[in-house]
Amino acid sequence: MLDIKLIREQPDTVRQRLASRRAGDEAKVDELLTLDEQRRKLLGEVEILKSQRNRVSKEIGALMGQKKLAEAEAKKAETRQIGDRIADLDKAVATAEQARDQILIRLPNLPHPTVPPGASSADNPVVRTWGSQPAFGFKPKSHVELCEHLRLVDFARGAKLSGSGFLLYTGWGARLERALIQLLLDVHVREHGYTEVSPPFIIGRDCMFGVGQFPKFEDQAYAVQEGQDGSTLGKLYLLPTAEAPVANIHREEILKESQLPINYVAYSPCFRAEAGAAGVGTRGMIRVHQFDKVELIKIATPETGYAEHEQMLAHAEKVLQLLGLHYRVVLLCTGDMGFASAKTYDIEVWAPGQGQYLEVSSVSNCEDFQARRMNLRYKTETGENRFPHLLNGSGTALARLFVALVETHQQADGSVSLPERLQPYLHADRILPG
């Protein structure tokens, strides 16, 4: 959520920065300001009346204490009408406020000045590249072929259980998935100093609102209901990312500056309805309704937010380096960023069997956009309450990492060699058929 005061004081700047995202949101600013002005005008009126009522009520109390009942009754009658006007004005204030907030909570974050202008992913500059595309003395297979050959994933039976977009990992595939989760958690906890948390996988609306998933992207979420009780629908959702619960851990709290930065890492499955995306890239493991992810979250002061952002990116990259995977880092342009983010790097890993880079990580600084939505603050050394920066980054998403891993490390004989760091977790150095 943007700061209403910033919009009031610098409407042109806000309009311009919203326009750079090319989503048309700047058109809403005028209406927002009109409603805001209306609210403040009504609020001023009603507060004067309330002040008056408070004063008279106190006088009535004093009169009754002195047993001057007739005078007290007279004042009561007089004040009754003020109460009616207050009730009307209160309603008008609430109406204006709700209308204002309906717009405000749907405006996306403002891009950081270092974010390049652009319309789509085609305009994202590549920041750096690590490693190079591996050369094969044979035509590399796609992960789908490898998974079938090595029986890592049973696509048909996954679909039988839950429909298309759901995976049944089997044998070495299941073990590899588990090993990857364990490795990533270990790296971030032991080498990067994050605190591991394990959140609920079913979360409340407030979590979804706080990180900016709701209300705009409600149709992307899986809603759950208890048994046959339809009235429970709309309260709980399957998490689309661990960011949603973990970023909300300290919602409504006032942290001490000395506690910051807070660094959390969490494993969770992620559930995405991907409404409207049916049929797009549904073959294989690249776009699925459920995947595993290890997520990094930081709560930092505005002073260190962007340094922490770079560090988080390095932490996510480290994972790919350990697994010997070629990747590139791109900086998302203004037109390609997510709703809550002020600046985002994507890490794209090379998948030889696909002949393309796959997004496995998105590392964002949302600045105070989410903190404001969830009323998360911290107290500075001087006693001032401020909104901290909230950062999130995948460290990393698993299904696509799995794809890149098996495609990159496949051998001519159809086996997959395992990177050294993964071997202790699997007690093997390669995956063979059978």
Next chain:
RNA sequence: GGAAGGGUGGCUGAGUGGUUUAAAGCACCUGACUCGAAAUCAGACGUAGGCGCAAGCCUACCGGGGGUUCGAAUCCCCCCCCUUCCGCCA
């Protein structure tokens, strides 16, 4: 799912319709005393919104929402959460 008891500032905790401007204590902060500290004394000590150049003034907030009333932490209704017990259950 059933029963009972709870939810008041950072913490403990008083407060059953009217100087409550939420008592008191603890913690924290500032000042005094001290070479310094402790103890003691004095003061300050919540969150947000609005108005104002400012000093400051006003409004709201006692788990959340609604109601009664001139006036609600206090009375009424609905909901949420916590504790204990019972039932069910991995």
